[in-house]
Amino acid sequence: MNNSKTKITLIGAGNVATRLGLALQKQGYSVVEVYSRTRQAAEKLAQLLGDIPFTDRVQDLNPATDLLLFSVKDDALRPLLQEIKPLEALYVHTAGSVAMEVFEGYARRYGVLYPLQTFTKSRETDLSSVPFFIEANNEEDEQQLRALAGSLSEKVITLPSEKRKALHLAAVFACNFTNHLYTLAGDILAQQNLPFELLLPLIEETAAKVKDLHPQDAQTGPAVRYDRRVIDKHLEMLQDDETKSQLYRLLSDSIHKSAQ
Amino acid sequence: MNNSKTKITLIGAGNVATRLGLALQKQGYSVVEVYSRTRQAAEKLAQLLGDIPFTDRVQDLNPATDLLLFSVKDDALRPLLQEIKPLEALYVHTAGSVAMEVFEGYARRYGVLYPLQTFTKSRETDLSSVPFFIEANNEEDEQQLRALAGSLSEKVITLPSEKRKALHLAAVFACNFTNHLYTLAGDILAQQNLPFELLLPLIEETAAKVKDLHPQDAQTGPAVRYDRRVIDKHLEMLQDDETKSQLYRLLSDSIHKSAQ
Numbered sequence: 058m059n060n061s062k063t064k065i066t067l068i069g070a071g072n073v074a075t076r077l078g079l080a081l082q083k084q085g086y087s088v089v090e091v092y093s094r095t096r097q098a099a100e101k102l103a104q105l106l107g108d109i110p111f112t113d114r115v116q117d118l119n120p121a122t123d124l125l126l127f128s129v130k131d132d133a134l135r136p137l138l139q140e141i142k143p144l145e146a147l148y149v150h151t152a153g154s155v156a157m158e159v160f161e162g163y164a165r166r167y168g169v170l171y172p173l174q175t176f177t178k179s180r181e182t183d184l185s186s187v188p189f190f191i192e193a194n195n196e197e198d199e200q201q202l203r204a205l206a207g208s209l210s211e212k213v214i215t216l217p218s219e220k221r222k223a224l225h226l227a228a229v230f231a232c233n234f235t236n237h238l239y240t241l242a243g244d245i246l247a248q249q250n251l252p253f254e255l256l257l258p259l260i261e262e263t264a265a266k267v268k269d270l271h272p273q274d275a276q277t278g279p280a281v282r283y284d285r286r287v288i289d290k291h292l293e294m295l296q297d298d299e300t301k302s303q304l305y306r307l308l309s310d311s312i313h314k315s316a317q
Numbered sequence: 318m319n320n321s322k323t324k325i326t327l328i329g330a331g332n333v334a335t336r337l338g339l340a341l342q343k344q345g346y347s348v349v350e351v352y353s354r355t356r357q358a359a360e361k362l363a364q365l366l367g368d369i370p371f372t373d374r375v376q377d378l379n380p381a382t383d384l385l386l387f388s389v390k391d392d393a394l395r396p397l398l399q400e401i402k403p404l405e406a407l408y409v410h411t412a413g414s415v416a417m418e419v420f421e422g423y424a425r426r427y428g429v430l431y432p433l434q435t436f437t438k439s440r441e442t443d444l445s446s447v448p449f450f451i452e453a454n455n456e457e458d459e460q461q462l463r464a465l466a467g468s469l470s471e472k473v474i475t476l477p478s479e480k481r482k483a484l485h486l487a488a489v490f491a492c493n494f495t496n497h498l499y500t501l502a503g504d505i506l507a508q509q510n511l512p513f514e515l516l517l518p519l520i521e522e523t524a525a526k527v528k529d530l531h532p533q534d535a536q537t538g539p540a541v542r543y544d545r546r547v548i549d550k551h552l553e554m555l556q557d558d559e560t561k562s563q564l565y566r567l568l569s570d571s572i573h574k575s576a577q
Contacts, residue, residue: 072537131546154547173519175537186518223509226551231502231516232523233538234568235495240532240575242491249483256491257528258446259433263492264524268517272500277332277435278493286391287414291486300571308494311560315500
């Protein structure tokens, strides 16, 4: 496949669309248009991509494209499909929890390209080690998606929608919830006028450890030692914060149970 | 201070005692004895330190020492102090949640040396960027602890017990609970016969991101987007797992609240 001949339309201008769009363009793909329901967001990403065309009217998409890459909120996908005038292109979404069959009845050729990573518009991410999970409703397009993902990453895996859902759920725990625990830890420090940055070596080591040890074996702290004295003190410190104390109890119990 | 002339006795042979003992020895300190209530654990660490003396009877500690470094479960500290024959040495513990005053009545000179890091016996950790929080009941010993911690790390901070407690609580969220979320994420993958390793690039990037962005601004995922469709699907997938579904609800609500 000749990358520069493959024309890609980005449907969505959020974190995933931004990072994938820029990475694909860097690999020589032609990103030909950006759609977002917010004109400003579409324009901003189109500028980042070198002032390419953009629109906030999905009915007006330029039909001269090979691949529609949907990176939108799950809820937004189906309404968009109902509005688009059917195009002779490969329809692909990047969602963890949406079955490939969402495209049935709207497109002849379709598939999924799901990168297991967290993206932020403003932050360039090294994609080369990120696992990309693909599927397609026909062999030829699966090969095309494999080549496309393979231009970004060394790790491309064909996976059915059912298993992809489990990946997405696991990612919510390992990334979104983890990041929120960082926020809560930062809150606790802020109350004592201590800066969040003090936690960075600990956060880094906690993440690095599980490259060598399964997290079950890497577990440390009062809950796994079942150090009641510390646990009770911590709960006392959290007594005015219902969310943190509920989380503390639930997570400590779960750690203690896992360790037995 | 001449490191090689400072004699250190390790009280405890767990993760912290092991990593600190080895690191201090490497810096030229004389680790002269190891105590653990488990003879086998004491012997193992003593061997790692080059076959130094060890004991499981705290009454029999060699009195020829300058510093007793207590790295034991919080509950174990006071009973040990009651058993030790008073020694003319600096008494120091490494616990996040124990006030320095625990030593009152048991020692004349005492202090705290708390490294904000997670330690595993089998894993060497780079201590140079780890913040060490110290305090002592007299100026001279505070200087000595500052020098000792300073030989291990570039970041030594004098901090009162009250604030150290908050650091410890924050560390439970940022490290122990985070690591347990990795375990839960791994469970979800294991149910689909998918290996934990698939999550490593995501875990690494989640941790790396907060070096540049406050976690509040780095938050991604269905909860912060308030993507009800995904949230409901995930809760359905977790319906037979009470712990995971309670955590999912609590963390998603907390993320959603924080974002407003």
